[in-house]
Amino acid sequence: MPASSESTVRLPAGVALHARPAATFVKTALRFRSRVTVGTVDNVGKVADAKSILAVLALGAQGGSVLRLSAEGEDAPDALDALASCVSGLVE
């Protein structure tokens, strides 16, 4: 049975999840086999495929906001760890 994990991580202040930071995030997600989604705490109903740049861009997550990450698959915990450290290290 595939593992499923969730976590939250805050975007650095002043770094929105757009353009290059969004691409860095998506490229990190693409390194894993698990299905990964990302949502914002501000807009609970909206969830994006973390491996789709267009979906992540459409989230419009602002700098300093909290992201809700969810992964399902054999490497789900690793994916979430990598994404959490990716997000906290994002720069504009």
Added chain:
Amino acid sequence: MSNLVGIVLVSHSLELARGLADLASQVAGEGVKIEPAGGGPGGSLGTSGDAVREAIARADCGHGVVVLADLGSSILTVRHLLEGKANGHVRLVDAPFVEGAVAAAVMSSAGQSLEDVAKAAEDARGASKF
């Protein structure tokens, strides 16, 4: 980097093709070859088979090339060029120009296969902007 899928952007306007290549490169980061092919002879609006052929050659690092085109006759130009030598290595995709280019560029920069890069561009059709 030479192990990535190349991308060619074909537009009636050289400015449009170049601007989109800049945008997609900025988002995806260095590494992916994104080559514009736009405009007709003398800088007029149009498409040129020669310009497309040269752009494909520049974008090709041996791992395949995805070609996106803007409208109508630019599609025909690419199709005509690829006719008879379709070996699957150069793929014209049916995708929205801007979103498809950005999606393809990011997938390529992540080292994904020609198949996956082409699919990301085509899937861009269903993506909402907000």
